[in-house]
Amino acid sequence: MISASLAGQARATAAMITSRLADPAHIEAAVAASIPDPNALGPRPPSSLLAGDAGIALLLRHAGDAPHEEADRWRRAGHAALLRAVRDTREAPLTSAGIVTGSAGLALAMAEFAATDHRYRPGLDGVHIGLADQTRRRLADGGPAGGPRFEDYDVLGGASGVLGHLLTQAPDRTDPAPVHALIDDLVRFCTAESEGHEPRWVVPLEHYPLPPRTTREAHGFINLGMAHGIPGPLAALALAWKSGYRRPRMGEAIANTVAALSAAAVRDEFGVIWPGEIPVGPDGRHTEEHHPARSAWCYGVPGIAVALLTAADALADRRLRNFAIEAIEADLRRVEATLDRRSPSLCHGLAGLLSIAEVFARTTGSATARTFLPVLTEHLLSHCSADLPFGVQNREPPDLKIDNPDFLCGAAGVAAALWTVSTPVSRGWQRALLIA
Numbered sequence: 001m002i003s004a005s006l007a008g009q010a011r012a013t014a015a016m017i018t019s020r021l022a023d024p025a026h027i028e029a030a031v032a033a034s035i036p037d038p039n040a041l042g043p044r045p046p047s048s049l050l051a052g053d054a055g056i057a058l059l060l061r062h063a064g065d066a067p068h069e070e071a072d073r074w075r076r077a078g079h080a081a082l083l084r085a086v087r088d089t090r091e092a093p094l095t096s097a098g099i100v101t102g103s104a105g106l107a108l109a110m111a112e113f114a115a116t117d118h119r120y121r122p123g124l125d126g127v128h129i130g131l132a133d134q135t136r137r138r139l140a141d142g143g144p145a146g147g148p149r150f151e152d153y154d155v156l157g158g159a160s161g162v163l164g165h166l167l168t169q170a171p172d173r174t175d176p177a178p179v180h181a182l183i184d185d186l187v188r189f190c191t192a193e194s195e196g197h198e199p200r201w202v203v204p205l206e207h208y209p210l211p212p213r214t215t216r217e218a219h220g221f222i223n224l225g226m227a228h229g230i231p232g233p234l235a236a237l238a239l240a241w242k243s244g245y246r247r248p249r250m251g252e253a254i255a256n257t258v259a260a261l262s263a264a265a266v267r268d269e270f271g272v273i274w275p276g277e278i279p280v281g282p283d284g285r286h287t288e289e290h291h292p293a294r295s296a297w298c299y300g301v302p303g304i305a306v307a308l309l310t311a312a313d314a315l316a317d318r319r320l321r322n323f324a325i326e327a328i329e330a331d332l333r334r335v336e337a338t339l340d341r342r343s344p345s346l347c348h349g350l351a352g353l354l355s356i357a358e359v360f361a362r363t364t365g366s367a368t369a370r371t372f373l374p375v376l377t378e379h380l381l382s383h384c385s386a387d388l389p390f391g392v393q394n395r396e397p398p399d400l401k402i403d404n405p406d407f408l409c410g411a412a413g414v415a416a417a418l419w420t421v422s423t424p425v426s427r428g429w430q431r432a433l434l435i436a
Contacts, residue, residue, distance in 0.1 A: 001361050001362070001370055002373050002421060002422065006374055006377055006378065006422075007422040008422075010381065010422035011066070011068075011418070011423055013381055013384045014063070014066075014418035014419045014423075015063075015066075016384075016391050017384070017390060017391035017412075017414060018059060018063045018070075018074055018415050019070060019073075019074075020390050020411070021059060021390065021412055022060060022070075022074055023077075024053075024080070024084070026389070027390075027405045030390060030403045031044065031404075033403070034402055034404070036402070037404045037410070038400065039409045045092065045101055046084045046085045046088035047086070047089050047094060047101070047106050048085075048100060048101045048406075049099060050101075050105060050407045050408035051101065051406045051409075052088075052406065053081045053085040053088070054082065054105060054109040055105075055406050055407030055412050056078075057081035058108070058112055058428075058429050059412040059415055060074045060075070060078030060081060061075070061078040061082075061426075062112070062416065062419060062425045062426045063078075065425050066419060066423050066425055067423075078113070082110065082113060085109070086106070086123065089106070094130065094134075095134075096134065096157065097134040097135050097138060098151065098157035099155065099157070099161035099162065100157055102134070102157070103130050103131040103134055104131055105165075105432065107128055107131055107165060108168075108428075108432055110123060110127060111165075111168065111169065112428045112429075115428075125173070131162070132175045135162060136177075136181065148200060148202075150223065150228040152189075153186060153189050153201075153232070154227060154232050155228070155236075155434055156227055156228065156408075159189075159236070160235065161232070161236075161434070162178075163179065163182040163183065163237075163239075163240065164236050164239060164431055165431060166178065166182070167179070167239050168431055179245065180247060182236075186233045186236060187249050187252075188200065189201055189233055190234075190237070190253035190254075190256050192256075201222050201223075201230050201260075202221065202280055203220055203222070221278055222264075222278040223276070224276055224277055224293070224304065225300075225303065226298060226299070226303025226304060226433075227299065227347065229277070229299075230260060231257075231303055231304045231307035231308075232434060233253075233257060234254065234258065234261070234308070234310075235306070235307040237254050238307070238310040238311040238314040239310060241314040241315070242313065242314045258308065261274070261307075261308065268334070270330045270333050271327070271329070271330025272301070272323070272326055272331075273301055276293035276294075276299045276300070295331050296349060297346060297352030297353070297355075297356060297433055298347045298352070301328065302328065302331060302352065302357075303435075305325075305327040305331070306324070306359060306360075308320060308323065308327070309324040309325075309359070309360065313363075321364070328357070328366070328368075328369060329366060332372045333368070335353070339375070340379060340382070343394060343396065344380055344384075344392050344393075344395065344414050345394050345395075345409045345410065345414065346408055346416070346433065347408045347409050347413075348396075348409065349395075350376060350383070352413075352417075352433070353376060354373070354377060354380055354417050355416075355420065355430065355433075355435060357369045357373055358373060358421050359430075359435055377421055377422075380414065380417065380418065383395075383414075388403070390404070390411035392411050394409050407429070407432070416429050
């Protein structure tokens with residue numbers, strides 16, 4: 001869907017980045033010399049999929065399938081990176097289930113290795129046993145009083161991301177109990193206790209990690225971002241529906257979330273757009289105050305549109321499918337003039353937007369998405385240079401340039417997006433973001 005020449009440039013750049021990330025000593029030195037990434041919660045945990053060696057291993061695993069002279073070295077380096085991630089759990093056992101720094105993230109990386117090499121299977125089975133136990137314990141505590149926390153249900157740390165991973169595993173190799181429990185938990189989140197009440201997705205102020213921007217937001221809000229909001233549960237439940245799961249009120253939960261996202265959409269001169277959240281007033285009702293969200297996977301139209309597309313495909317809903325296509329096409333036109341000012345990362349920037357546009361171009365035939373694939377690829381490549389330690393830097397406001405090697409906000413995610421758009425390699429990494 002991009003020209004042979006541009007695909008060649010993308011492959012060459014992806015290979016350059018991948019080769020830098022195959023050297024753990026280089027990673028350690030470059031990270032130590034860089035300013036810290038404001039998205040990081042502390043030192044890089046090796047076992048993290050999106051911010052550590054497990055994510056580096058995942059990139060190297062997929063790059064090792066590319067027709068490249070260094071593919072064998074990348075496969076060996078991927079095994080070594082995964083081994084570092086697993087060994088780290090002996091000194092720092094995983095205590096959470098989530099995709100970012102928990103068992104589901106490590107399991108997702110291991111599963112990609114186990115898919116072609118049965119020697120990884122016993123280790124993966126062990127991680128899944130721990131993941132099932134963590135899931136049971138977390139759900140048994142009933143969650144916090146007063147309302148939900150992001151990390152209870154979101155993609156990055158919560159039930160949506162964990163469920164997304166477990167759905168990729170063959171039913172005969174996965175304990176169905178945690179899958180059912182996660183579906184039921186997300187169904188409870190997306191349905192009301194009784195008729196006339198709001199579903200349980202209003203986040204109270206005490207569970208919001210940042211100060212409220214307005215006095216109205218102080219009464220709580222519904223988060224609309226794919227990373228931390230209701231599109232994540234929608235995508236996860238829709239993927240479960242596509243996989244054949246049917247649990248009580250599951251269809252109602254999917255319909256509720258689609259309806260809430262549809263009602264929250266507003267329009268500008270380009271078309272459909274969403275705010276980052278819907279504040280609620282002291283009476284619990286939605287307010288009319290809206291702040292436009294960034295255009296990225298984590299917040300804004302791209303993440304919401306791909307969640308709606310997943311739901312449309314699960315339900316065979318052509319009208320919803322067309323609405324999702326309309327939304328992404330409007331957003332691509334909207335952001336065209338600002339592409340050169342965007343971060344290259346998966347979470348906040350161009351790599352995530354490129355990956356979502358590729359999904360729409362490949363699965364819906366959207367002419368607009370197809371047209372923008374080379375545009376997005378060229379802009380992403382413009383951020384890349386062999387003069388940079390990892391070949392590309394994360395960029396954050398106001399003008400931070402960070403040498404970040406990792407998947408969510410760094411070079412590994414950029415390389416994964418470039419490999420995917422230019423070479424027939426696995427898209428298994430995309431399940432971590434619930435975009436495939």
